Structures are given as C-alpha cells and as structure tokens.
Amino acid sequence: MFTTVTFASILPEILILAIGLLVLIFEPFWKDEQKRNAGWLTAGGLLIAMVVSLLFGRPGEPVATLGGMIRFDWMGFFLKMLFMFAAAATALLMMDHEQAGKRGEAYLMLLASLIGMNLMASSADLVMLYLSIETASIPLYILSGFLLGDDRSTEAGFKYFLYGAMSSTIMLYGFSLLFGFSGTTDLYSIAATLTSGSISPLLAFGVVTLIVVGLGFKVSVVPFHFWAPDVYQGAPTPVAGYLSTASKAAGFAVILRLFFVSFPEFTETWTMILAVLAAISMTVGNLLALPQTNIKRLLAYSSISHAGYALIGAVAFSQFGAASVIFYLAAYIATNLLAFGLVMAFSRITGLEEITDYAGLSRRNPLLGLMMLTAFLSLTGMPPFGGFVAKVFVFAAGVQANYTWLVIVGIINSIIGVYYYLNVLKFVYLYRLPEQDEENHPIPLTQPYMIALVVLTIGVILLGTVFAPFFNWSDAGALNLF
C-alpha cells in the first residue's frame, strides 16, 4: 500500500526527520564555537526540503493516504510550506542566541515540533489530529523553558506545559464524545453520520465548546490566552516568535479543517461560538496591549488580537472566508516573525526589552529602523504591507457573510491598534538616547539575522503588493475544504 502518493503526502515530514537526524549526528562532533552551525544546517536543510517538496510532493486531487490518517491536499501543503519557512527563519534567529544557539537539542526540538505542525495541517482523523497536536506541543514546552537558570524561562515552560496539558485533555474529551456520537474518527465521515437530527443542538454545542477550549489555547484567543504574555516574555525570543506564528497557524489549520469539514450541519452553533471568541479576543487583546511597556508582552497581546481578526474569516464559513484566513496566516507569520526577530536582534546587543529602550534605534541602525517600520505597520494593517491586504480580505469575507457587526468590532480594534503600534515607532524614530550619541552605540547584525530579517521584510512587502499568487494558493487550499 506504500505508493508514490503515500510517499509524496509525507515527503516534507520525512525530509524534516532526516534534517533532525543530521543535526543529531553532526552536533556532538562540533567544537563549542561551531555548534551554532546546526542553525545553518537546519535552515538550509529546510530550504532544500521545501524545494524538493515543491518539485516532487505537490498534491493533485485531494486523496486520503495512510489508511485515512492523512489528507493530501493543497490546504495542507501550502500551510506546510509556511510552517517550514517559519521554522527556517526561527532557526536562523536562534543561532546567535547566547544560550540556546549553541545547543543542538534546540534545533532538534524545533524540527520535532515542526513535524507535529505539518501533520496537524494535514491529518484527517481525530486520533492522528490529537497525536500531531501533542507532537507539536511537547517540544515547545521544552523550548520555552530552555534557558536553565533563568526563572522567567522556567516559569514560561511550566506555565505553558500546565495550560497545554489541561486544555488538550479537555479537547481530548471533546474528541471522545465526538467519536461516541458519530462512531467514527475519520473527520470526513463524521459529517455524514453526525447530522442535525442525530444529536440535540445542546449536545453539539457542548462538544464544540470542549474542542474549542483545546484549539483556542493553541491559537491563544481570549479566554484561553492567559499563558501567552508570560510565555512569550519568558521563553527565548526566537521560540516566542515561533510560538506566536507557526504554532498559532497550525491551530488555525485544525480549526478550519475540523469545523468546515466535520460540522457543516452545525454551522450556526460553531460560527456563533467563534464569532463571540473573535470579538472578545480582538477587544481584550488590543485593550490589554495599550498599557504594556515590555515589547514582548505587547507583541503577545497583539498576537491575541490577531487571532481574533483571523477568526472573522473562519466565522464567515465560505470558501473565500477560508482562503482569507489562510492568506491572513501567511501575512501574519511573516510579519510577526519579523517583529520577534527584530526584538531578538535588538536585545542580543543591548539586553533590553522595554519599549522605551528602543529610543534612537533608527539612528543606531537605520536598516533595523526601517524593518521595524515594516513589521509594525504591517501589524497595524497599512499598505503596502501584507497586513493590510490580509485584513481587508477577512473583513470582506465577514461583510459577505453578513457578519457586519463583527467587522465593525474588528475595525474599532484596528484603530486601537494604530495607537500602540505607532507608539513603538515613535520611540524607534522620534526619541533619542539620553546623550544623543547614537553613532557610538551601533547595533550590528550578524549574518543569520541579516538573511532572516531581510527575507522576512521582502516577504511582508511582497504579500502586500503582489498578493495574487499567494491568494491563489490560499484559495486552492480553501477549495479543498468544500
């Protein structure tokens, strides 16, 4: 039964595993100062893996492989490419992290979690789904607490682990009920057996709620967001960036596939729940971002609100809605990774993370200033950056589905966002160091940062200007859900 299609459907994961093994084999033989090369190996390997997958692993008509465990389609494929891109960028950003960069395990954990996320995007069975979610999460618990002797990091690791364990248990309970009612674990068969006549709306509501707890934790929507600011602040910055982008996007992949494919009969139930979560998430995330003084916490709250915006597209429950969510994720991954990468590049030199510390940045390193501008304006939703187009698309999907009220909530929130994002740029561009001697405090960028940040910046601008091909892929993915 192991045909070419089967092989192609998990080709990226096989390649990632091979990279992981290479890291494991080579790392012990390297001297201490060479160990950061594991980052080059990871990033370069992922790049090659992406190219190879694009050449040989492209999906055709959607098929179920590996006994129905995996769904091989464009939606999964496009998201896999996004996750691998995010992981490659994270590996580059990790290389010059003082404690994590020289430890081969860090890269191995990153790759292990990447396999989990890839499978999350393509699994078509409840069992597989749960396994992949755990595969993605457990290495991230370790990575969050990776900085030994740093209390914040330890706290982050523990907090993330406890919340994660708790919410995935609740989700698992939801899965078990779902299996009980429908008699199958196959996502695509559930829809056929679980019709609106077969269970009461209240029960459906209960099941959906239980599942939403677990997924809500992954994508950090209010009220399952409490872990996010502490974990982002404590975890090594590149890991925080990875958590807030790829990990969140993987959660959205599951939301799209599970709800769109398995619950078409209960659309009203779950769209209502998600709409409420989206509205609360945007509002609470943005309001709590306003008083933040630490840039990583600011980005944490902003990422909570962005989960809310992206949910608008899912609530719309249409092909266009799903496509807009996937496009939103692409834009958001590039933008937020860029933001976290910049935070990392800045704190590596200065050791500082308060927003006020960014005073004079645009004079200390003009390029860094411009990239900061790109990242934060894209988060704000300004053209010509990816954030603008993504936001307009999800709003358009919302208006199309007659969720105008939700779009209005989203719009009010983006206005709040303008304030705190621009506030950061004010420090970057307007304020100066107390001595006004910025030229004596340069912020040099090492090669891996230069590559990662420039590529991400170009990505953000491409997504905001030449958006047609990206949206085309998103749309091809969304088509697979119907």
Add this chain to the structure above:
Amino acid sequence: MNFPILSVITFLPFVAGMIILMIPANRKNEVRAVALAAAVMDLLLSGWVYLQYLLNDMQGYQFIEKYQWLNIPPLNIALHFGVDGMSTPLVLLTGIVMFTGVLISWGNDDPHVMSGIQDRPREFFAFLFLLAGGVFGVFVSLDLFMLFFFYEIAVFPMYLLIAIWGWVKTREYAAMKLTLYLFVGSVVALVGALAMYWTQYQNTGVLSFDMLEMENAGFSTAFQNLWFLPVFLGFAVLGGIWPFHNWSPDGHVAAPTAVSMFHAGVLMKLGAFAALRVGVMLLPEGAKTWAPLIMGFAGVAVVYGAYIAFVQTDLKYMIGFSSVSHMGLVVLGVSTLNETGLVGAGVQMFSHGVMTALFFAVTGMIYDRAHTRMIPELGGMAKIMPFAAIGFIIGGLVSMGMPGFSGFVAEFPIFMGVWREQWLVAVISSISIVITAAYIMMNIRKVFFAPLPENLEGHVGDVTVLDKVAIVTLCLFMIAIGMFPSIMVPMVETGVENIMRLLGGA
C-alpha cells in the same frame, strides 16, 4: 499599447524613495538632488498629461491602463488607472506641490538661517515620496480596492513626517491625532466599500471593484441612504469637513513646511476627491438625500473656519483654519449637486491647493529665519524678503477671491451654485469672504509692512534661490488660471458632466 504614463507618474515616487534610501546617510546633497530630479520628472509628466487632456478631445476617462491584479472569485481587483476632467488638475497639482515641496526642503544649512530639512533628509524624502506616490495613486485609480490601497499609503507617512521633523512642542500629539482621525475615517469608508462590492454582486452578478462597473450596480435607494453618510464622511474627514476638522489645524501647525504644503495642498483634496468619487458618484441617490446636511456642515465650516482664522495669532494656525474654511467651500460646491457648484468645487480644489501651499511655504521661510510665527512678534518682512512678501500677497488675493486670480474663478461658481439650491446658505457663507479679506489684509500689513521689531534686526536674511523658484512656480499657476480660466474650467466641466450623468440618470 501606449506609454503607461499614469503608472509611471504613480510609481516613480516609490522607486525614487527606494533609491534615496540606498544613498549613504551623510551624502545629503545627493539625496536632495535625486529627490529633485524625481520631482521634476513627475511635474513634467503630470504637466504633459494635463496638456494632452486639454488639447485633445476633453471627455470621459483618458490614459486608461488596466492590469488584472487579482482575479480569483469572489475577488476581482485590477490596477485600473485613468483620469477625467476632475482628477487631471489634481494630478497636476500634486506634481506642482511635490516639486515645490522638494525645493523648499532643500534649505540652507548656514547656522544663521537654518531652513529646510537638515536632520536625516534621506528618510524625510523617502517618506515624503511614499506619501506623494499614494496621492497620485488615489487620483488616478478607477478601482475601489486600489483607491483604498493608495489612500492608506498616503495617510501613514504623515505620522512619521510630522512626528519626526515637526514642531517640537506639539508634534507627537498632533501626529497621533491626525493619524487616528484619518484612519477612523478611512476604515469606516472601507466597510461601506465592501458592502457596495457584495451588494453589486447580489444585484448584477458582477464581481468587480471597478468603479466604472459599480456606477451601474443599481444600488437601492435604501442601501444608498444607509451607506452614503459613512462613506462620504469617512473620506471627507481628510477633506477637513466640519465637525471632523479638528485634526487639521493641529496637523498643519506641527508639520514641517513641505509636509504642511502637502497636507493642506494635496491631502485635503484627496479626502474631498475620494468623497466625491466614491460617495457622490457611486451613491447618487444617497447624495441627494443627505445633501442638505452636508451643505449645512460645509456652510458652518466656511464661516466658522474663517472666523477662527481671524482670531489666531499664530500665522500657521491662521492658515490652517483658513484651509478649513476654503475646503468648506469645496464641500459646499459638492453638496449643491448642480453643475455650477461642482465646477466651482473642482477649480477650488486646484486653486486652494496651490494657494495654501504657497502660504505654508512663505510661513515656513519666515519661521526658519525669524524663529517665531506669532503675528504680533513679526513685522517688516517685505524689506527683508520682498520675494516672499509678493508671493504671500498674491496668495492673499487668491484667498480673498479677487477677480483675475484663480480664487475668483473657483468661488464665484460655488456661490452661484449654492444660491440655486438654497439662497440662505449662500448669503450666510458669503460672510466668510469679508472675514477672509479682513484677516488676510491685517496680517499682511502686520507681518510684512509694520516696522521690523528690534530683536529681529540684523539676523534675519533673505530667502534662497530655490525658495524663489518655488514661489514663482506657485504664483504662476494662480495668475494663469485667473487670467485664462479657459485652461481649466472647460476641463473640469467635462468631469462634472460625468457626475451629472450619474446624478440625473439614477
């Protein structure tokens, strides 16, 4: 395929901005030279477009370019450019303001007469050109999505330009206030635009952001009445419409000279133009319903703005409020929804753009040299900078609506148009002419012809050659249109015909 002149005009500033960013920061003069070269090119190109439109048969949309940008149902976005009689003068206006803005910002780094932009000119020009490209984009876009795209690009560089290079005392406050006001306006209008897009699909089955298609979407009167106000007011915020004008004088005052010129000269037209094109042209029935309200708002803006300008002691605040008053006239002209008023509004947009750019340029020159803008502390500038004085006086005459200058050509039809709709509003708002004349003449007397205060004696110098070139350029256009209205009025009339067709046929 013809030469894609509108795309070149629009994207040239972006490209120039990129090139400028690549020049090392300490080579300030090279930065300025590249900026000037790009500005001259854009001015020439936009002038060529204007002349071509004027000399060839003036009708409909010309220089049309269309590139499919994204066509994946349900989205259909095209890079659709074209100009009509309304937008051609505004494209030229943007070219003029861009050119003179660069000249003014070149400045002089002599410590005695520090003028222009000396701190980080590289970033300044890059952001300014981003803004300019956005403005061109809005004026030439015939696709609603692209119009929003460029509209937002034109808004956010203002924050940086004001916050970084602005007047130290108020720049942070003013920049944030301005950005929030404009962003609120534009996103409110965006929801309206999205609603229009989907309703068009329901009505006609056409999926397109193309505004020429949307004109035939057959929106129901109830729909138009519901969405006209959010869309029109959302854009008109940028046009400084009362009671949402509050950001505007603060923004003018805090901005550096070239940005004030852009802001008052071009950006406010952007708001009025987009309100006209999206609000009135796509939702004509809604416009008819709400016209009395808009007319009321505009009438208040005209008189109130003039009165507040009258009592200002800060020269820049005075011009800021006079802009509110003059932009009120534009909206007043639009709200008449008759041919005369709309023609006046079209010409007034151009006339006010040039005039106010000139005012801000001269004010900037005075402030850079005298280090104060307070009218009571100034005097005798006519002797020191005669060139600037003459420029300011010509601007003043335009502002008062003197025959022979472009202001008259614009304001006279506006009042005629208003009279036809509601004579009372015309009577009340014409009070503003008197008030305007009063404050302009008083200030010219005090700033330019009163005795020079002792503390200014000796260290205030004349303007630079580049400043003079800028003043002459601006004055030239105001006088030319005043003397020969036929170089602009017939063109605007063709644009108005287009609007009247939509208003009449709906």
